[in-house]
Amino acid sequence: MARTAEARQKLREICRVAARVFYEKGYDGASMQDIAEAVGLTKAGLYHHVSSKDMLLFEIMNYGMDILDEYVLAKVKDIPDPREKLRRTIVGHIDLVVRARDMEITVILHENRSLKGALRKKINARKRAYIEYLEDLIARVQQLSGKPPKLAPHVAAFAVLGMINWLYQWYHMEGSVKEEEISSAYVDFFFRGLLGNG
Amino acid sequence: MARTAEARQKLREICRVAARVFYEKGYDGASMQDIAEAVGLTKAGLYHHVSSKDMLLFEIMNYGMDILDEYVLAKVKDIPDPREKLRRTIVGHIDLVVRARDMEITVILHENRSLKGALRKKINARKRAYIEYLEDLIARVQQLSGKPPKLAPHVAAFAVLGMINWLYQWYHMEGSVKEEEISSAYVDFFFRGLLGNG
Numbered sequence: 001m002a003r004t005a006e007a008r009q010k011l012r013e014i015c016r017v018a019a020r021v022f023y024e025k026g027y028d029g030a031s032m033q034d035i036a037e038a039v040g041l042t043k044a045g046l047y048h049h050v051s052s053k054d055m056l057l058f059e060i061m062n063y064g065m066d067i068l069d070e071y072v073l074a075k076v077k078d079i080p081d082p083r084e085k086l087r088r089t090i091v092g093h094i095d096l097v098v099r100a101r102d103m104e105i106t107v108i109l110h111e112n113r114s115l116k117g118a119l120r121k122k123i124n125a126r127k128r129a130y131i132e133y134l135e136d137l138i139a140r141v142q143q144l145s146g147k148p149p150k151l152a153p154h155v156a157a158f159a160v161l162g163m164i165n166w167l168y169q170w171y172h173m174e175g176s177v178k179e180e181e182i183s184s185a186y187v188d189f190f191f192r193g194l195l196g197n198g
Numbered sequence: 199m200a201r202t203a204e205a206r207q208k209l210r211e212i213c214r215v216a217a218r219v220f221y222e223k224g225y226d227g228a229s230m231q232d233i234a235e236a237v238g239l240t241k242a243g244l245y246h247h248v249s250s251k252d253m254l255l256f257e258i259m260n261y262g263m264d265i266l267d268e269y270v271l272a273k274v275k276d277i278p279d280p281r282e283k284l285r286r287t288i289v290g291h292i293d294l295v296v297r298a299r300d301m302e303i304t305v306i307l308h309e310n311r312s313l314k315g316a317l318r319k320k321i322n323a324r325k326r327a328y329i330e331y332l333e334d335l336i337a338r339v340q341q342l343s344g345k346p347p348k349l350a351p352h353v354a355a356f357a358v359l360g361m362i363n364w365l366y367q368w369y370h371m372e373g374s375v376k377e378e379e380i381s382s383a384y385v386d387f388f389f390r391g392l393l394g395n396g
Contacts, residue, residue: 189357
């Protein structure tokens with residue numbers, strides 16, 4: 001769908017607010033009326049931007065994947081060294097998960113049981129593309145090490161995704177552990193686990 | 199609450215069925231009527247076993263922690279070597295997450311935003327006790343290695359919990375990766391990441 005930059009900005013604002021409402025009330029517990037009120041629109045005004053609650057959930061998840069592309073993947077795409085590229089991808093992804101502003105988006109992205117049919121397939125295809133990107137990068141890092149791979153890139157990719165995405169369950173910006181500490185501890189831990197040096 | 203063994207068995211059966219219903223319909227989307235029907239009880243019959251929907255969610259989560267205690271922690275508690283004890287804890291926990299029978303229980307255990315007040319505190323205290331157990335075990339493994347610790351036991355505990363709990367997002371029993379492969383890949387990966395050898 002072709003959208004003006006302005007309409008796209010408004011939709012993103014709606015997505016951020018709606019993500020917070022879904023996070024607090026649950027997808028089934030939140031009505032379009034709740035969301036319209038939270039955004040400061042009439043219900044008709046909200047439907048002008050998004051055609052249904054299903055579509056809104058889809059737009060939130062799509063926005064979550066857009067953020068990953070824009071704030072993480074676009075910034076590392078020209079890095080030639082696979083190790084550095086992987087390191088920067090992990091650090092960027094961690095930043096996305098722990099940043100308060102987008103936290104709800106990230107959480108909702110991973111509770112996609114509410115999304116059905118074609119919309120679900122579209123989101124899953126974007127997630128799969130990211131996992132394949134990670135697998136490929138991991139395989140290249142393993143190859144560069146000159147040692148036989150210690151585990152399948154597929155398994156390593158899911159291990160690191162688990163470590164990162166689980167952060168929202170326990171990591172608090174205000175807590176005693178700084179984001180930089182987590183990032184560097186996680187990166188070092190992952191590379192040691194992957195390559196066995198250190 | 200003192201319960202007969204029979205009442206406890208019945209409650210567990212209800213928990214397993216209810217977990218599946220919550221998993222499919224969402225906590226807000228599922229009614230006590232839906233759950234009664236799925237268990238094959240009248241609504242009054244269901245209320246005989248559990249006083250409210252909140253309490254049912256609490257019982258499911260409590261059951262999830264009971265399973266962890268019974269099937270994982272009780273079996274490793276007399277192992278004197280911290281490395282072997284940690285290894286067996288990780289393997290046992292993975293088994294719990296990927297076993298189809300209890301999968302929904304495990305998932306619901308980690309979506310505890312729907313649980314409020316004192317019930318939420320009780321579940322969180324049980325989760326915290328498990329995390330402290332892992333941290334303590336990890337610290338002892340680090341100490342035994344004779345090398346300076348490479349990361350805080352706290353961070354390592356959450357990394358391994360993330361790796362394990364995320365499995366439900368992607369691991370399928372029917373898939374090409376066998377549970378034993380995942381278990382041993384994860385254990386080796388974690389120990390390399392923790393201690394840096396390998």
